[in-house]
Each structure stands twice: as C-alpha cells, then as structure tokens.
Amino acid sequence: MLYFSRWKTIGVWAVVLLGLLFAAPNLFSQSVLDKLPDWLPKKQMTLGLDLQGGSHILLKIDQNDLIKDRLNTSRDEIRTLLRDAKIGYTGLSGSGRVVQVRIRDTNQVDAAKEALKSLTAPVSSGLFSGGSVTEMTLDEPEPGLLRFTMTDAGIQYRTSTALAQSIEVVGRRVNELGTTEPIVQRQGNDRILVQVPGLQDPKRLKDILGQTAKLTFQMVDSSMPVQDAINGRPPAGSTVMYSKDDPPVPYLIENRVIVSGENLVDAQATFDSRTNEPVVSFRFDGKGATRFGQATQQNVGKLFAIILDNHVISAPQIREPILGGTGQISGNFTPQSANDLAVLLRAGALPATLTVIEERTVGPGLGQDSIQAGKMSAIVGSVLVVAFMVGAYGFLGWLANLALLANVAMIVAVLSLVGATLTLPGIAGIVLTMGMAVDSNVLIYERIREERRDGRSVLQAFDLGFQRALATILDSNITTLIAAAVLFFLGSGPVRGFAVTLAVGILTTIFTAFTLTRWLSAEWLRRRRPKEVPKGYFRLVPEITSIPFMRVRLQVFIVSILLCVASVGLLATKGLNFGIDFTGGTLIEVRAKSGTVDVGDIRQRLSAAGVGETQVQGFGDKSDALIRIGAVTDTGEGEGDAVVKKAQDSLASDYDIRRTELVGPTVSGELAWAAIIGVLAAMGGILIYVWVRFEWQFAIGSIVATINDITLTLGFLVVTQLQFDLSTVAAILTIVGYSLNDTVVIYDRVRENLRRFKKMPLGQLLDLSDNEMLARTTMTSVTTFLALLSLFLLGGEVIRSFVASMLFGVFIGTFSSIFIAAPVLILFHLRPTTQKEMVEQERAAHQLPVK
Structure with missing residues (x-):
C-alpha cells in the first residue's frame, strides 16, 4: 500500500496541481483574469441568487x-x-x-x-x-x-406544445432585458423555471413574464354608442373592451382581427417627432403590411384599436391609408413602459397565460452579506479543524491538513469546471465536508495506532492501517453519497447546490485520503525512517478503553423510546414551525434604512395597507425584521403578487427589501410530498446497500438507529420552534447520511471482529468493537461539530435553523451509533449470546445430535 511507482506519483500530483490551477481563478476578480493569457483557466464558480442577488420565478401555464x-x-x-x-x-x-x-x-x-x-x-x-x-x-x-x-391526450399535447413555445418566448423576453447568464428551463409538464442573477428590478421581470402580449389590430364599431352597448347588448360580432387608463375608457370593438402580433417583424421604443412623447414603432411582414394597408384604405376616417391582452392601448383615427407596413403605438407611456412593450412585441405572444406560483428574490445587499458570512465561517471553521488535527495527531495532523487543503481546492475546481452554482447552503456543504473529510484520515491514523499497539513495526502499522481502513471508508462514504444523490434528484434550488457540493466533497475526500495522504506518509517514512508513530499534544479518549456499553443497553433503549414517544406527541400536539415552503405564503426580509427596526410600526403599516395574516419578528441584528404573510387563497395563486406589492410599497420609504419569497399553495403541497419521499428514498437506498454489504440484521439495526435520529431531531425542532423548511429537510437527510456513516464504521469493525473472535459472546464482541472505534467516533464528531459551530455562529440567520439541526444531528447520530445500532444486533440474534446457544449452534453446524 505504501509503494508508489514514478508514474503513479506523477499522476497523483498532476491531479492535485490541476485542482489548484482550476480553483485559483476564484481567488481573483474578473478584471485580473481578463489580463491573464488565454491558455490559463479562467472559469469561476457561478454564484447562486442568494449570494449575488436576483430573482427565481416559477411560472405555471394556464x-x-x-x-x-x-x-x-x-x-x-x-x-x-x-x-x-x-x-x-x-x-x-x-x-x-x-x-x-x-x-x-x-x-x-x-x-x-x-x-x-x-x-x-x-x-x-x-x-x-x-x-x-x-x-x-x-x-x-x-x-x-x-x-x-x-381528449385528455389532446389537452396534454396542446400543453406540451404551448410549454415549448412559451419557453422560447420567455427566453427571448429575458434576454432582451440584458441580464447576464439567465436560466430558462422546463420543469415538469406545465411549468417554466426562470432564474435571473443580479436583477435589480424583479417586479419589472414579473410584469414582462406575466403578460401574454397578444397584440391585435381591430376596428372600432361605430354602429351604436358604447354606453348603449354597456347598458343593453352589444351588436353581434362586437365586444366592449376597456383601456388601462384610470378610470378605464370603454370602447365597442369589432371581433374581426385585421392584423395580429404574429405579423410583426420588429418593434422599437422611440419618441414621437411631433409631441416628443415615448411611443412604440412597429413594422409588419409582407402579409401583415398588405392586410393593414387594405384595412386602412377601406376605413379612412374611422377609428381602429390597438389591443394588448384584451385591453385597448390606443384607438387613433385613420386619416389616410397606411401602406408602408409601419406605424407607431402611442399611449400614456414612460420611456421604460414603451421599452417593455417593445420587448414583449419583439419576443412574441405567449400561447397561454403564465401565472407566478413561486418567487424568490434576493437583494444584492443581502447577497454580499451572505458571501461575507460564508467566507468568515469557512475561515474560522478551517482554522478550528486544522488546529484540532495538529493538536490530536501532531505531524500526522499536518499531513491531514495538507490533504484537506488539496481536497477543498479540488471541490472548488470541480464545481468551477462543471459550471455548478454555489449557494449559501453550498458553502455550508464545503464547510461540512471539511469537518467530515478528516474522518478518513482519523480512521487511518487510529488504525495505524492500533496496529502499532498490537506489536507491528512502524512501517507495517502504516501499511496495514491504510489497507484495512479502505473498505470502512468506502462503506461509510457511500451511505452519505446515497443521501446526497436523493437530495439532488428530489431537491430544488439551494438544496441541490448543497447536495452537489456534498457529493463532490465525498469523492474528492476518498481520493485524497488514499492517494495524497498515503503518498505523503510513504515519502515521510522513506526519508525519515521514524522509530515511532508521531503523537499529538492531547487525546480526547484514552488509547484503550473498556466501557461496558451493552450493560446499559436496556436502560438506554427505554430512555430513547420515551424520548421518541415524547417527540411524536409534541409533533401531534404542538407541531413544527413550518416555513412557507410547506404552508405557502410570502416571506419578506427587511432592513431599516436608519436605526433599529420597529416591529410595531411594520405591523401597523401592513394593517393599514390591507395586508392580513401577518407575523413580524426580529431577525438577525437589531436593524432586520422578517415578515410572514399567509397564503392569500387556496385557488388564486397569482393573487399573492398584489399582496406582496402592497406590503413592499407600504414599507419602501423607511425599509430596504432584502429578500422576498412567495410560494403558492400548489407548490407548497408538492414540496411537502417531495420531502417525505426524499427521506423515505434515502432510507430505502441505504437499507439496500447495508443489506448487500453486511447481513440483514445490520440493515435493520441501521434503519432503527436512523428512525431514532429522525424522530429525535423532529422533536428538537418542535421544542426549539426553529423554522422547518426545505433546508431543514436537507439537514435531516444529511443527518441520515452522517449517522449511517458512523454506524457503518462500527458495523465494519463488528464484522471484522466476528471473523476474528468466532466464539466470543455477541455482547462482549459489541463492547469490544465500540471501544475500539470510540476514539475515531469522538474525533470525527468533534471536527464536524467545530466546522458546524463556526457556521452556526458566523454563517448568518438564513441558514441558522439548517445548521442547528445539523449540530443536534451530529450529537444524536454519534449516540445512536453506539447505543442503538450496535445493541439491536443482539435483539435480532446476529450471534448466540449465551454459552448454551453457542453449543447448540456449533452442534447444528456439524449436524450433531442434541443430548
């Protein structure tokens, strides 16, 4: 295991150096990168909306x-x-x-x-x-x-066709706004996801995306006064339509369409040369120009209406035939509204109305704060983990830290190369990976120390330490990888970013542990030829322990069951503090422009604006507040926009809107189901893996421990009333992966000891296995806890509930691996526990008669 050929050495360092090279551009500004030679890597990680600001909008086709x-x-x-x-x-x-x-x-x-x-x-x-x-x-x-x-098939066909057409139209509209790297993609059978980073005016984006923009040119019916048509009945073939003026002006419009927006080839915002007012100039294609020319020739002196989405924009008089195929639309335009209308007309009409059912908007100020919080928590977490590893393992700790540095660089390099989006939970994923990455080194180092205690030479201890830790590291990391995969496929937005970061971190951790750390150790052994394994400056757990864990298993079971029952009872009576991801509604984060936030003033303003069902609370520092507005109705998902506008307008004078999230009831119901399915899928996948790799008793034990962890974590969330949202679901799934990582490590030692001590009673064997892995379990828990603690204290309020759940999960996962997962093997008779049972099994194996 410690021999490296020249080509293998070159290969290991080539991968590490490439990782550093492709990660380096993230340390420099774009202006610096532009000055570098073209052959150097320049690709940076894409920042998510929560880090650079922008809008995430989910549209549903009607x-x-x-x-x-x-x-x-x-x-x-x-x-x-x-x-x-x-x-x-x-x-x-x-x-x-x-x-x-x-x-x-x-x-x-x-x-x-x-x-x-x-x-x-x-x-x-x-x-x-x-x-x-x-x-x-x-x-x-x-x-x-x-x-x-x-037919149903016909409706599905029309929906699918309209969705494809809508994606093209929405894409053209968003690109016309001049934003950088917008994302427009299909989601499901009837939805479109639009993400626009760095957008300063999300309301303008919603206005542009929400309009169908069906433009028609129709004649005004002058056969009767419009008021008579309103009071009585319009003539056959005509309809009363209104303008967007205040108050609206009614017109009697002929249903016959002269020309539609499909015949437009260009539209530009310009100024009328006579009045200097903003107008929209348009140009028809050949077919449209002919039809428009014929209609204006035949109706000189009459009024014709320009209609957008069943509203009359203007109704000018035809003074002379318009034969050139060009014209202009005038109205009460501002330069921006004229430009927006030109954008809509150039992009084309949507085949159906698109309704905003989910909206998440982050201001650039909050995004910058999140970046600073993420950087600070990452730096502090790194320092704590590095210091702890050096203190615990001395020189070997420095080797682990070098591998950790390469590991982080490779994570950043991979994320940059694949164009992954870095979100705030993604930064949390990197920090968490740093805590968990040293787990592989801890496993190896503890195994080296164990082999040395058993009388192996230093060289043999290192060789066997790496060799025997391989299977354990693979088993433990694959369980976490399964949880990350479920998070990616069933999650959305920032949750996916966390899953990608976690998965990449697991893969790079396995690589660095078994290549770079092994190479560094082998080189040190070759050059220094040490007489003893380096020691650290402290030990959290003595080298040899003999704690009788199994002796108290029944008491621990009873306490754990009582706590689980209490958690279920609290869930049924008090309930979780569900976020808008699951309840629907609107969340608005505001910051006072000066001084501290006045919660009472905010409530009063919202009430005066007619915004009902509001909860206002302090958030983060004294100048911030969080506003929750309940879902408007169970049916009208688009009605939330009006409520959000009222709330924002009532606060805009004294408060900066830092973040807005709007989730319709349909989406919230789907997210709830996706969360349940995600947890069940993760548990199912891990159950199958453990069953295949071990025995069925191990699989049952791991699931029992996992259910215990999830139930107690939910109880913790009920007691603390931390917000339960999608990021909390991500935390629970990560706890599942982390807890099973720990459980599998202990199970791997149990399996090894089952082969070594074939006649040892199971209770005694489990105690031995737990004690042998106690140092590793404690060290890994502490490093992970330190990394998460920096996130909790410095990562910002947005991910605090996520990190708090993880901190509790690390503690309870470590506890259940020792006191729940291992004793369950006795309950399911993995091996006879009494001398009589052992004799009977031995006779049965040799087909001896029982006397």
Missing part, C-alpha cells in the same frame, strides 16, 4: 386558457368548414371541453361529418415521442347533433 383558445378555434373552424360546404347549421356553441353544432337537414349529416373530419384527424405528437394524438372525438347523441369533445 391549461384553461389553452382549452378555451382551442374551443374558440374549433368553433370558428366548424363555422368556416360548414359554410364552405354549404351545409345549414344552428346552435353552434362551446363550453367546458365540448363544442357542438346542430345540422338543420338530417340528410346532410353525413356530408357535415365528412366536411368536419379534419377536427378528429390524428396529429403528429412529435419526432421523438412518435405516434399521433387524436385531439377531438366526435359523437352524435341525437340525430343531427354533432358533439366534439377534447
């Missing part, structure tokens, strides 16, 4: 809009096809998913079915999906009545 549009199109198509076929009809109407028409002459029903067969003809469902979809089915409930019904 399926009812699509159904309504499809019914209107089908109705118009039926009218046109029957007229072309000269077939008389009546009662053409549509509602829900059904369009029906009655054929006057029953002798023409077959001809009508033939004329309308295009409505029920299958349509291609796409190149990659294959096959076709029938959008409508036809039935004849009574003679002469034809009923067309939209």
Whole structure:
C-alpha cells in the first residue's frame, strides 16, 4: 500500500496541481483574469441568487386558457368548414371541453361529418415521442347533433406544445432585458423555471413574464354608442373592451382581427417627432403590411384599436391609408413602459397565460452579506479543524491538513469546471465536508495506532492501517453519497447546490485520503525512517478503553423510546414551525434604512395597507425584521403578487427589501410530498446497500438507529420552534447520511471482529468493537461539530435553523451509533449470546445430535 511507482506519483500530483490551477481563478476578480493569457483557466464558480442577488420565478401555464383558445378555434373552424360546404347549421356553441353544432337537414349529416373530419384527424405528437394524438372525438347523441369533445391526450399535447413555445418566448423576453447568464428551463409538464442573477428590478421581470402580449389590430364599431352597448347588448360580432387608463375608457370593438402580433417583424421604443412623447414603432411582414394597408384604405376616417391582452392601448383615427407596413403605438407611456412593450412585441405572444406560483428574490445587499458570512465561517471553521488535527495527531495532523487543503481546492475546481452554482447552503456543504473529510484520515491514523499497539513495526502499522481502513471508508462514504444523490434528484434550488457540493466533497475526500495522504506518509517514512508513530499534544479518549456499553443497553433503549414517544406527541400536539415552503405564503426580509427596526410600526403599516395574516419578528441584528404573510387563497395563486406589492410599497420609504419569497399553495403541497419521499428514498437506498454489504440484521439495526435520529431531531425542532423548511429537510437527510456513516464504521469493525473472535459472546464482541472505534467516533464528531459551530455562529440567520439541526444531528447520530445500532444486533440474534446457544449452534453446524 505504501509503494508508489514514478508514474503513479506523477499522476497523483498532476491531479492535485490541476485542482489548484482550476480553483485559483476564484481567488481573483474578473478584471485580473481578463489580463491573464488565454491558455490559463479562467472559469469561476457561478454564484447562486442568494449570494449575488436576483430573482427565481416559477411560472405555471394556464391549461384553461389553452382549452378555451382551442374551443374558440374549433368553433370558428366548424363555422368556416360548414359554410364552405354549404351545409345549414344552428346552435353552434362551446363550453367546458365540448363544442357542438346542430345540422338543420338530417340528410346532410353525413356530408357535415365528412366536411368536419379534419377536427378528429390524428396529429403528429412529435419526432421523438412518435405516434399521433387524436385531439377531438366526435359523437352524435341525437340525430343531427354533432358533439366534439377534447381528449385528455389532446389537452396534454396542446400543453406540451404551448410549454415549448412559451419557453422560447420567455427566453427571448429575458434576454432582451440584458441580464447576464439567465436560466430558462422546463420543469415538469406545465411549468417554466426562470432564474435571473443580479436583477435589480424583479417586479419589472414579473410584469414582462406575466403578460401574454397578444397584440391585435381591430376596428372600432361605430354602429351604436358604447354606453348603449354597456347598458343593453352589444351588436353581434362586437365586444366592449376597456383601456388601462384610470378610470378605464370603454370602447365597442369589432371581433374581426385585421392584423395580429404574429405579423410583426420588429418593434422599437422611440419618441414621437411631433409631441416628443415615448411611443412604440412597429413594422409588419409582407402579409401583415398588405392586410393593414387594405384595412386602412377601406376605413379612412374611422377609428381602429390597438389591443394588448384584451385591453385597448390606443384607438387613433385613420386619416389616410397606411401602406408602408409601419406605424407607431402611442399611449400614456414612460420611456421604460414603451421599452417593455417593445420587448414583449419583439419576443412574441405567449400561447397561454403564465401565472407566478413561486418567487424568490434576493437583494444584492443581502447577497454580499451572505458571501461575507460564508467566507468568515469557512475561515474560522478551517482554522478550528486544522488546529484540532495538529493538536490530536501532531505531524500526522499536518499531513491531514495538507490533504484537506488539496481536497477543498479540488471541490472548488470541480464545481468551477462543471459550471455548478454555489449557494449559501453550498458553502455550508464545503464547510461540512471539511469537518467530515478528516474522518478518513482519523480512521487511518487510529488504525495505524492500533496496529502499532498490537506489536507491528512502524512501517507495517502504516501499511496495514491504510489497507484495512479502505473498505470502512468506502462503506461509510457511500451511505452519505446515497443521501446526497436523493437530495439532488428530489431537491430544488439551494438544496441541490448543497447536495452537489456534498457529493463532490465525498469523492474528492476518498481520493485524497488514499492517494495524497498515503503518498505523503510513504515519502515521510522513506526519508525519515521514524522509530515511532508521531503523537499529538492531547487525546480526547484514552488509547484503550473498556466501557461496558451493552450493560446499559436496556436502560438506554427505554430512555430513547420515551424520548421518541415524547417527540411524536409534541409533533401531534404542538407541531413544527413550518416555513412557507410547506404552508405557502410570502416571506419578506427587511432592513431599516436608519436605526433599529420597529416591529410595531411594520405591523401597523401592513394593517393599514390591507395586508392580513401577518407575523413580524426580529431577525438577525437589531436593524432586520422578517415578515410572514399567509397564503392569500387556496385557488388564486397569482393573487399573492398584489399582496406582496402592497406590503413592499407600504414599507419602501423607511425599509430596504432584502429578500422576498412567495410560494403558492400548489407548490407548497408538492414540496411537502417531495420531502417525505426524499427521506423515505434515502432510507430505502441505504437499507439496500447495508443489506448487500453486511447481513440483514445490520440493515435493520441501521434503519432503527436512523428512525431514532429522525424522530429525535423532529422533536428538537418542535421544542426549539426553529423554522422547518426545505433546508431543514436537507439537514435531516444529511443527518441520515452522517449517522449511517458512523454506524457503518462500527458495523465494519463488528464484522471484522466476528471473523476474528468466532466464539466470543455477541455482547462482549459489541463492547469490544465500540471501544475500539470510540476514539475515531469522538474525533470525527468533534471536527464536524467545530466546522458546524463556526457556521452556526458566523454563517448568518438564513441558514441558522439548517445548521442547528445539523449540530443536534451530529450529537444524536454519534449516540445512536453506539447505543442503538450496535445493541439491536443482539435483539435480532446476529450471534448466540449465551454459552448454551453457542453449543447448540456449533452442534447444528456439524449436524450433531442434541443430548
């Protein structure tokens, strides 16, 4: 294990140096990197929205809009096809998913079915999906009545097509804003995720994304006064529409569309040369120019309306034919609103309305504070871990710290290369990895000391220490890797960032422990030829202990069961302090522009603005406050925007809005299910792995210990009333991985001792295994605890509940590995515990008769 060929040495150091090289750009500003030669790596980690500010918006396509549009199109198509076929009809109407028409002459029903067969003809469902979809089915409930019904498959096809089109339109709109590296991607079957880092005006983004931007040019109906149409009934083929003025101005508009926005090829915000007012100049394609020219020729002197999303922008008079295919839209525009309208028109109309169902906005000030808090906690955590390792292991601690430095550099390098987004929980993942990374070195060093105590030479102790620790390190880290994988696939946003960082950290930790640390140790042994294994300056646990853990197992079981029952009782009665991720609603973090925050003043302002169901509390330092607003309704997810605007407007004069999160009830329900499934999936995956690697009793023991950890952690969250949100779920899943990491390490020693001491009673063997691993368990827990403590004290209020859960989890995970996981093996009879049982098993194995 300690021999390295020249090529292996070159390979190890090449990987380490590449890691340092690709991590280095993150230490410099972009201006410095621009001056460096092009052949040097320049790629930096992308900062998440919580670190640089920006907006995260989840949009949902309105399926009812699509159904309504499809019914209107089908109705118009039926009218046109029957007229072309000269077939008389009546009662053409549509509602829900059904369009029906009655054929006057029953002798023409077959001809009508033939004329309308295009409505029920299958349509291609796409190149990659294959096959076709029938959008409508036809039935004849009574003679002469034809009923067309939209199919579920047809609706799904329309939704999928509209979603793809919407993603293109949204992408064009976001890019038109000039933002850097926006993310627009599909999420699920009917949603679009939009992330725009560094955006200073999230409201403007929502306004631009929320508008359907269906532009039409239609004639104003002058056949009757508009007020008469409002009081009575509009003429057939006309509709009353209103402008966006205050108060709105009504117009009687002909339903016939002259030209639509689909015929626009360009739109720009300009100024009217006569009035110097902001206007939007547009240009049609050839088809649109022809139709617009014909309409203006035939209607000189009449009014025509420019309509955007069923609202009249302006209704100018046609003074002369407009034949050039260009024109301008005037109204009460500001330069920005004119530019926004031009952006919408250039990007094109959305096929259906998009509703904001989740919004998370972070101001740049809070992002900068988070970066500073993350840096400080990482530095302090690093210093504590480095100092502890040197104090515990002396010179070997310095080797472990060199490996730790390379480990962190490789994590940063990998995250930079793959373009991963670094979030605040991601920084927490790096700090946590630093605490857990030394676990591999602790395992190796403790094993080296153990081999030396057993009489091996220094060289043999090092060789066997690395060799025998390999399987344990792999087993323990794979369990944590399973939890990280579940976090990634079922999590979202910052939770995924934490999962990626944790997974990368596990892989780099295994590499550095078995290559770099081993190479450094081998080189030191070759050059120095030491006579003894280096010692540290202190020991937390004596070299040899004989604590009778199994003697108190029943008492510990009883206490643990009572605590679990109490936790379940508290969950049922008091309940968790759910965050908006699970309850829906709005969270706003504000900072007073001067002085300390006045909670009473904030409540009064919100109440005066008509914002109900609010909770206001201090947050972080004395100038910060956190506002929670309950979900507006159970149905209108888009209504939350108006409430948020009221709240922000009422506070804007004296408070800076640092963070806004809005989660609709639909999303909150889905997140709750995803959290439950995530925990169950992680436990299931780890159960299978432990079962395959060990025996079924080990798998049951690990799950019992894990359930104990989760239950007690939930009880801790109920007692402390820390906020329970997605980051807390991430903490619980990490606790699962950490606890099982510890459990598997002990189980690995139990398995080894089962082979070494075949006749030792199980209780005695478990005590031996626990005592042999006590030093490692204690050392790992302390290093992880130190890293988390720096995060808790310096990482900021945003991740405090996350880190507090982790701190408790480290303690309870260590406890359960020793006092729960190991004794469970006795309960399930992994090996007979009495001399009589051992004799009976020995006879059965040799097929001897029992006397």
